[in-house]
Structure formats: structure tokens, C-alpha cells
Amino acid sequence: MSTPALIGVAAFRGTYTARHVQLGEAPEVLVPLLRRIWTDTFDRDINKMAAALLARTWLRLAVNPKPRRWDRHPPVPGVGYPTATGPDTLWRGSLREGVDGPVEWLYLLHLEHRRLVAYEATVHGCWLRHSAHHLDPDEDLFVTEPALDDGGGPDMTVCTVCGAVDEIDHVEVPSMAGYGLDTITSCNRCGSLIATDPIFGDHLVRKPWPPSPPATGGASGSTG
Secondary structure, three states, rough: EEEEEEEEEOOOHHHHEEEEEEEEOOOHHHHHHHHHHHHHHHOOOOHHHHHHOOOOOEEOOOOOOOOOOOOOOOEEEOOOOOOOOOOOOOOOEOOOOOOOOOEEEEEEHHHHHEEEEEEEOOOOOOEEEEEEEEOOHHHOOOOEEOOOOOOOOOOEEEEEOOEEEEOOEEEEEOOOOOOOOEEEEEEEEOOOOEEOOOOOOEEEOOOOOOOOOOOOOOOOOOOO
């Protein structure tokens, strides 16, 4: 179901610049859409994509928006429908500040990592990091997949290196930087991990899989 959201670009020390999307979506819908916009419209140029998203306030994002008779503003090819109502405001904020207005999601592009981080508004009026996604899905270390059973069970978290399901540990502690959190998300089976901190960003480690067999000694002697 569509819900108000902000989409923008992450900056220094948790600050950001963003635009309002009146009919935004939850990450399971908007992340694949933004990946298509990045690939199909901007030929994987994240800087051009960010500039286009920040150029307007949006009614809805779409890969192939069609002109409609009632639109006061024409759609932007390959990006979406600009809004015709409300102020055309460029939002400037900080993740440490309270949520301003009826907004449920915040999506921030990290240009240097070609990465998208989704935050959700909590009942306490602050932003909580929900998920992180490389724009190139092949770079995702852990992905969420539908449940294996047919009974509508909960989604499962899958390691893209070894295929382990729901064997993921996540640890976060106050950062030595003096703000934000240091985090480590790791696979218990193969040891692949992604570590983040507010200063250096992401550090992703993919372990070899399957692991190399242990070294063996020389050939055994023949038997008589």
C-alpha cells in the first residue's frame, strides 16, 4: 500500500537532503523500482539519478510513466510523476532529529557505495534503519526471500555466498566515532560479513565457498 516517503542523498554525519514522495512504497516495492530506474533510465550513473530525484517533489515514482489528461505537470520519463499539490520543498534533515510530518519511510542514496539505505519512522518519532541494499543486486550479501513452505510463513534471510537460511547474526554497538553505531552482520555458516561504521561506511567480506579442502600429506605407500 502506498505511503508517504522521503527519498534523497546521504551526507556528512547523518545529514541528508531529500524530496517528498506522496505515494511512496515499502522497501520490498521501492527498492526493485529504484534499481530499474538506476539501470534503465540512468545507465547506472548514480549521480545523475540522485540529481533527477532531488530536482522535484514527487507524486509517485515509475519506470515508464504515461502522460495523463489530468496531470498539471508532465511526467518525467523514466523517473515518475511530479506532484501538482503542496509545496515544492527540498528537505534538509538529520537522522538524529525527529521525524518531521506524516512520513513513514526515508530512502537515502550513498553515492560513493552505490547503496540505498531504508529507514522507517518509529512510534517514538525517530528514524530506525530498516535495511540496506546495493543498487546492483549481485552485490547484496544477504537477501530476503519468500518462505519455502506454501503456508504463508515468514520470509527467510538468505546468504548469497553459501545459501544459508536464517543463520545470520547482527551485532551493533555505539560507535567509537562518538555518534551512530558500528554494526556487523555475519553468516554463521560461511563467515561472510558486512561491517559498517559512521566514518568509513561499509566493509563487505565474501568468504570462499565451498571452503577449500584441508591440505593432505604425500601419497601413501603401496600395499603388497
